[in-house]
Amino acid sequence: MSDHALEWLNRLFAGTIEYEPHASPEGTDGVKFRLYIDPESDEPHIARHGVTDVEVRDVLTRPLEDRPGRDGARVALGQSAAGRYLRVIYVPDPEPDSVFVITAYELGPKAKRTLRRRRKRKP
Numbered sequence: 001m002s003d004h005a006l007e008w009l010n011r012l013f014a015g016t017i018e019y020e021p022h023a024s025p026e027g028t029d030g031v032k033f034r035l036y037i038d039p040e041s042d043e044p045h046i047a048r049h050g051v052t053d054v055e056v057r058d059v060l061t062r063p064l065e066d067r068p069g070r071d072g073a074r075v076a077l078g079q080s081a082a083g084r085y086l087r088v089i090y091v092p093d094p095e096p097d098s099v100f101v102i103t104a105y106e107l108g109p110k111a112k113r114t115l116r117r118r119r120k121r122k123p
Contacts, residue, residue, distance in 0.1 A: 031057060031060045031061050031099065032093075032095075032097055032098040032099075033056065033057070033060060033090070033093070033098060033099045033100070033101050034093060034095075034098065034099075034100050034101065035053060035056070035101050036100070036101065036102055036103070045102070045103055046101065046103060046104045046105075049103065049104060049105035049106070050105075050106070051086060051104045051105060051106070054080075054081075055080035055081075055082065055084065055086060055104070056086075056088055056101055056104050058078065058079070058080040058081050059076050059077070059078035059079070059080060059086050059088045059104070060076055060078075060088060060090070060099065060101075062078060063076040063077060063078040063088075064077050064078045064079065064115065064119060065077040065078070065115070065118070069089060072091055072092075073089055073090065073091050073102065074089075074090055074091065074092075074099075075087060075088070075089055076088040076090065077107070077115055084106055085106065085107040085111075085112050085115065086104055086105065086106055086107065087104065087105055087106075087107055087111070088101060088103075088104040089101070089102045089103050089104065090102060
């Protein structure tokens with residue numbers, strides 16, 4: 001990860017909320033994560049995109065895809081229990097067994113089609 005990215009993440013970590021792991025209804029282990037808090041609204045940044053912490057947990061617990069992003073970030077694509085397809089951008093958290101969620105938002109129609117097409121091709 002670049003020095004610039006590390007500096008940026010350190011500033012982000014200054015305003016966060018922490019969510020503890022939990023067992024999902026299906027019995028799979030939950031995931032421990034923290035959310036970036038927007039300093040302007042004092043709310044989690046994901047709220048600006050109409051995404052809830054529960055939906056983020058759904059995607060991080062059972063992603064359809066999880067691939068590398070930019071500057072050490074990861075991109076998880078998945079479907080929430082409510083049926084929405086989301087993209088969650090996160091980085092490994094300095095705290096063990098935890099991730100820091102930078103943002104999350106609903107996939108647009110073209111991105112959903114592309115995801116479904118990739119999923120159909122997988123053996």
